[in-house]
Every structure is written in structure tokens, then in C-alpha cells.
Amino acid sequence: MTSPDLTALHPRLPSPAQESADERFTRRGVRLLLKRDDLIHPELIGNKWRKLAPNLAAAAGRTVVTFGGAYSNHLRATAAAGRLLGLRTVGVVRGQELADRPLNPSLARCAADGMRLHFVDRSTYRRKTEPQTLAAVLRAADAEGAYVVPEGGSNALAVRGCRALGEELRGRADVVAVACGTGGTMAGLAAGLGPGQRALGVPVLKGGFLADDIRELQAEAFGGPRGDWRLDERFHFGGYARTTPELDAFAEDFEARHGMAVERLYVAKLLYGLVALAEEGAFPPGSTVAAVVTGSPWPAAAAHSASR
Numbered sequence: 001m002t003s004p005d006l007t008a009l010h011p012r013l014p015s016p017a018q019e020s021a022d023e024r025f026t027r028r029g030v031r032l033l034l035k036r037d038d039l040i041h042p043e044l045i046g047n048k049w050r051k052l053a054p055n056l057a058a059a060a061g062r063t064v065v066t067f068g069g070a071y072s073n074h075l076r077a078t079a080a081a082g083r084l085l086g087l088r089t090v091g092v093v094r095g096q097e098l099a100d101r102p103l104n105p106s107l108a109r110c111a112a113d114g115m116r117l118h119f120v121d122r123s124t125y126r127r128k129t130e131p132q133t134l135a136a137v138l139r140a141a142d143a144e145g146a147y148v149v150p151e152g153g154s155n156a157l158a159v160r161g162c163r164a165l166g167e168e169l170r171g172r173a174d175v176v177a178v179a180c181g182t183g184g185t186m187a188g189l190a191a192g193l194g195p196g197q198r199a200l201g202v203p204v205l206k207g208g209f210l211a212d213d214i215r216e217l218q219a220e221a222f223g224g225p226r227g228d229w230r231l232d233e234r235f236h237f238g239g240y241a242r243t244t245p246e247l248d249a250f251a252e253d254f255e256a257r258h259g260m261a262v263e264r265l266y267v268a269k270l271l272y273g274l275v276a277l278a279e280e281g282a283f284p285p286g287s288t289v290a291a292v293v294t295g296s297p298w299p300a301a302a303a304h305s306a307s308r
């Protein structure tokens with residue numbers, strides 16, 4: 001078994017940091033940078049590249065098993081990596097009932113990329129990190145001995161992979177903001193920033209557990225807390241994949257202003273939060289705020305990107 005050659009995929013690293021004129025920031029004397037992690041790779045997009053790359057190397061050719069919901073960006077990225085690198089992948093999907101229905105477009109994409117899908121009921125899925133449950137799931141999925149990547153891809157290797165995101169922004173911004181799901185990207189980003197720089201996380205899930213999770217991920221990855229970070233829990237819009245007409249309108253307007261397709265599950269909430277914070281005067285005049293664009297819409301927003 002040999003390690004896959006990830007450099008053959010030609011990731012665009014460091015990702016570009018684009019200065020963006022947006023009067024909601026400039027009128028307060030604040031510079032907005034868009035850190036375009038969405039441009040790292042067309043299929044292993046954004047933070048999914050940063051988190052998966054070290055895990056794919058560690059898998060060293062073994063089958064990769066991972067976990068996700070019916071529309072998981074992480075499952076699609078893992079499946080695409082499998083196709084591009086010639087690795088076998090197994091996706092453990094939340095929801096036994098999905099096994100009897102036609103695949104939704106996201107899971108159909110995974111299957112087309114060669115991912116073998118294994119559906120489990122929700123209570124098993126919830127307990128998937130318990131060793132006995134995990135062992136039983138791997139056995140049932142015929143994937144014993146496989147390399148296991150957790151849901152969302154956030155393990156210690158992934159968190160250390162995301163440190164490079166912070167390092168690429170050293171000396172470039174006072175505040176670096178990122179949308180958070182599992183918090184793995186935030187945990188690594190904060191560790192990579194330089195002295196005097198702050199990381200700001202915008203959770204897209206409702207719950208309030210994320211700060212503990214990030215501390216835990218930093219302890220696993222680095223042996224203790226790293227960097228200066230905090231979360232602003234006000235911008236989840238009701239929870240994962242929830243939206244409002246106001247958020248949709250905001251995202252469409254941002255696309256029109258900046259000619260960039262805005263991913264709706266994470267990036268729209270981040271950008272909305274940053275505009276709200278700028279309007280509250282949270283960023284002092286003369287400061288620079290970098291927004292990490294962690295992904296792009298799926299399926300690709302052809303109408304948006306083609307017409308602008």
C-alpha cells in the first residue's frame with residue numbers, strides 16, 4: 001500500500017486572498033479580504049481539501065470510511081478524492097430509510113464517484129464514535145481494517161492541516177472569520193494565526209456546544225489551547241441548512257455585488273454575520289477583516305457564475 005500522490009491534483013495553495021470593495025465595510029474604514037479557499041480544488045473544495053489531504057495520506061491506500069448526512073459536503077469531497085486518487089471509499093449515511101429511496105443528487109454523486117454507501121438508522125449513527133458501535137458498523141459495511149475519518153472530517157490530522165490556513169493569513173488581517181460546523185477548521189485556523197490576530201467563528205448549527213468541541217479538538221491536535229478565538233452564536237438562522245428570506249436575499253445581493261457564488265449552508269451565514277458586526281461597529285476603523293470562503297454552492301450555481 002502506498003500513499004496517494006496528492007500533489008498530482010494540483011491544489012491552488014496558498015489560496016488567493018482578494019481585496020473586496022464593499023461599502024458596508026469601507027464606510028467604516030474597514031478592509032474586507034475574501035480568502036478564497038473555494039478555489040483550492042474544483043472537487044476537493046475549500047476546507048475539505050485542508051482536512052482530507054493529511055487523512056488521505058495517512059490512509060496509505062487503505063479503504064477510507066467516513067460518515068455524513070444525506071447532503072454532506074464532506075461525503076462528496078471524500079467520494080471525489082476516492083475517484084481522483086484511485087482509493088476505495090465507503091460512506092456511512094445517516095438514515096436507514098434512505099436505503100429504500102432513489103438516491104438524492106448528493107448521494108448519487110457520491111455513488112457515481114465510486115463511493116459504496118452504507119445506510120444506518122439514526123440511533124446507531126448517533127453512537128458511531130462508541131468503539132463497539134463503530135466496530136459493528138464497520139463489520140456490517142464490510143469495511144473492517146479500513147481507515148476511519150470521522151463525520152465532517154475533523155480529527156487531529158485535519159485540525160493540523162487547517163493550521164496552514166491561519167499561516168497563509170499571518171500579517172494579512174486583524175480578524176479572520178470562518179463559518180463553523182464541527183469546528184475543526186476553526187481549531188486549526190486559530191492555531192496558525194500570528195500574534196495579535198484574532199479568529200472569529202460563526203456556528204451554523206444551533207446548540208452552544210461548539211466552543212467545548214473546539215477546545216477538545218485543539219487538545220487532541222496540539223496538546224492544549226492555541227490562538228485567540230471566539231464564537232458569535234447569533235447567525236445560525238435556526239440551525240443547519242435552515243434559511244430565511246432575509247438570508248437568501250442577502251446572499252443573492254452579495255453575489256451581485258462581488259460576482260462570486262455564495263455557498264448557502266455556511267458561507268452565506270458567515271458573510272451575513274460579518275456585515276451585521278461591521279454595522280454594529282465591532283471592527284475598529286483601519287482594521288482588516290478576512291472572511292474565509294470555505295466552499296462553493298453545490299450543485300454549481302451555473303446561472304450565477306455564468307451570467308456574472
Ligand SMILES: *Cc1c(COP(=O)(O)O)cnc(C)c1O
Pocket residue numbers: 046047048073074152154179180181182183184185186263266267294295296
Ligand atoms: C464542511 C464545511 C464547513 C465546516 O467546517 P468545520 O471544520 O466542520 O467547522 C464550512 N464551510 C463549508 C463550505 C463546508 O463545506
